Amino acid sequence: MKGIMIQGTASDVGKSLIATAICRAFANEGVRVVPFKSQNMSNNSYVTIDGKEIGRAQGIQAEAANTEATVEMNPILLKPRSDQDSEVVLLGEATKTLSGRDYRDSFYEKGLETITSSLEKLEEKYDLIVMEGAGSPVEVNLKAKELVNMKVAEMADVPVILVADIDRGGVFASIVGTLELLSDDERARVQGIVINKFRGDSSLFENGIQWLEEKTGIPVLGLLPYMDNHMIDAEDSLSLPLSSTNESINTIEIVVIKPPYISNFSDLEPFYYEQDVAIKWVKHPDEIKNPDAIILPGTKSTIRDLQYFKNAGFDKRVRQFVDEGGYVVGICGGYQMLGMRLIDPTGSDTGIRFTEEEGLGFIPAVTTFSKEKLTIRVEGKLHPYTGMDLTIDGYEIHLGETKQESDRHFLLLSDGREEGYYGNSGQMIGTYLHHLFHNDKWRNQWLNRLRRRKGLKEQGIVPIQELKEQKYDELAAHFLKHIDWEKLKEITLRWRKKNELD
The missing domain is CATH 3.40.50.300 (P-loop containing nucleotide triphosphate hydrolases)
Structure with a gap:
């Protein structure tokens, strides 16, 4: 050839x-x-x-x-x-x-x-x-x-x-x-x-x-x-997109807390197409000033990165942000961190059997890591609990299984699974769905909610795939x-x- x-x-x-x-x-x-x-x-x-x-x-x-x-x-x-x-x-x-x-x-x-x-x-x-x-x-x-x-x-x-x-x-x-x-x-x-x-x-x-x-x-x-x-989506953290320079009172600022072993940061790429959205990657809680939302992205080493976040003081800063009415989204490993407890009986996440770690405590859920990884493309709709009727697609890549003590689900997938968490009218969202924000209608509705909250004009849908x-x-x-x-x-x-x- x-x-x-x-x-x-x-x-x-x-x-x-x-x-x-x-x-x-x-x-x-x-x-x-x-x-x-x-x-x-x-x-x-x-x-x-x-x-x-x-x-x-x-x-x-x-x-x-x-x-x-x-x-x-x-x-x-x-x-x-x-x-x-x-x-x-x-x-x-x-x-x-x-x-x-x-x-x-x-x-x-x-x-x-x-x-x-x-x-x-x-x-x-x-x-x-x-x-x-x-x-x-x-x-x-x-x-x-x-x-x-x-x-x-x-x-x-x-x-x-x-x-x-x-x-x-x-x-x-x-x-x-x-x-x-x-x-x-x-x-x-x-x-x-x-x-x-x-x-x-x-x-x-x-x-x-x-x-x-x-x-x-x-x-x-x-x-x-x-x-x-x-x-064009970056390959690894050496090519991690820079924080946006688009900062003004008429801008939606989204803080992304960067874990040491970040994975699938392309989940955040669509926000760079939104003219009134600024992405700010942070490595220390003092860098979080007054954002409109915080996102915890995926990680290849959830418990280690959770320990890193807590040692740095991110847990206290995120708690303060939530208490002030701030919006938080956790994707995959970020979703797992938002729960009550993480259990690694086989060492598949940490390499050390029977490791346990307290989560950030925002979602009534426990994650247990297993040896078998789930990798699958998925589609479905926003769960009826959310009050929204939108189709969603993306993919899952994770070892852990998260069980909730709640019926506040975020998604209803086509295979019948109720997935993720949707709390306090969307103030707290957790999901395993990578590429969530590549869904144009969902991203637009979520951003417009932040815009309304800030007194800004709502914007139309930005068609990511066409762009x-x-x-x-x-x-x-x-x-x-x-x-x-x-x-x-x-x-x-x-x-x-x-x-x-x-």
Whole structure:
């Protein structure tokens, strides 16, 4: 199968965004294109239509490629649960939690086998593959058993485009240093360089491009300007959206309390499309001034993050906020924290059996963690108890089961389950439903309630999915404007033809 791989000189240089742009550009030309990342490390995940879990970046790239996401697009997903351990999700299903050393020692051969099988399945269905690496391809202490950069480019036999981030500084050293640390065969695979996140007058960098091409012998395919407000979901916490700068008395301020092991922060992305909404990410209770709502997002380590919140004093600040009539929403792990008690009999959340922790005490519910994870796409309606008649869809990814001593449910799902908590006319909401606020009508009603409470004018519905499609096209257009697209396509096709002749 023809293809190309995007590798970077470091993490967060823009590999995912560039791969997304390439997927959209090829799709717009009628090519059956597929994204692929052999191994992803992220707690921001995506649930496929068959209820499997992959990295969110590949789900987004599949959307940009106009195809349905499948587990073969990201066969290995590592979800960090502590500084040492990660849950291993293999072909969309959680298998075990391993330390970095155990993973390298026991999983390498299985990883190669899974990657090979996934590539073969994708080749049967698609014309072209857009692959994404991770971090840097020259982490010399990890190269012997790496499963995501040059080894995988070799397995798929595709050329590599090296991306560097000029915004962080040291772009010449990062490019030349990366190339110097590659083996001769690996370096021969690098067929182009892209410099990302440029600010200022591009003509002032022309001599820099000339120097790089003379020094490396590799063409610079483009100088991509820094792209603000691209609105494409981020992959991991290095790319966590910034707090909004839209702050005034005519703005709804939503505080998001950031846990150390935050997951699925893309739940908050729709608020960035609302012109009168400001998102403020906070790490300390003193940063919470006078918001209109507080959101507790998902986490991969609920009890540890709950302990972190209580040690920092967030429990007292949230209690004060609620007593003053403030609105609070807890999603997944945030929902679990809002309950009375959390019980981990098997150690599936903490790694320590029989761990128990007092919750924040806002919802009359107890969460018990189990070994089996639920990952499923769901749809339904707001529960009749809420007094609203709206359809809702999203997905669940969680280990815990939360049992309430209340009939104040938030959702009535199509499978008959009563889900979540809806208290005090919506002042307190807890739910396992990720992408709750991606439901336009619900988000609009919830925000308008906050607007009315603040004496602000109600706003109309912002159609997120339509805007996302528009953003994919804008991203591709931005990329094509500043890249030698014909050269990139030539590299992709020439490499395979050259190797077939050899």
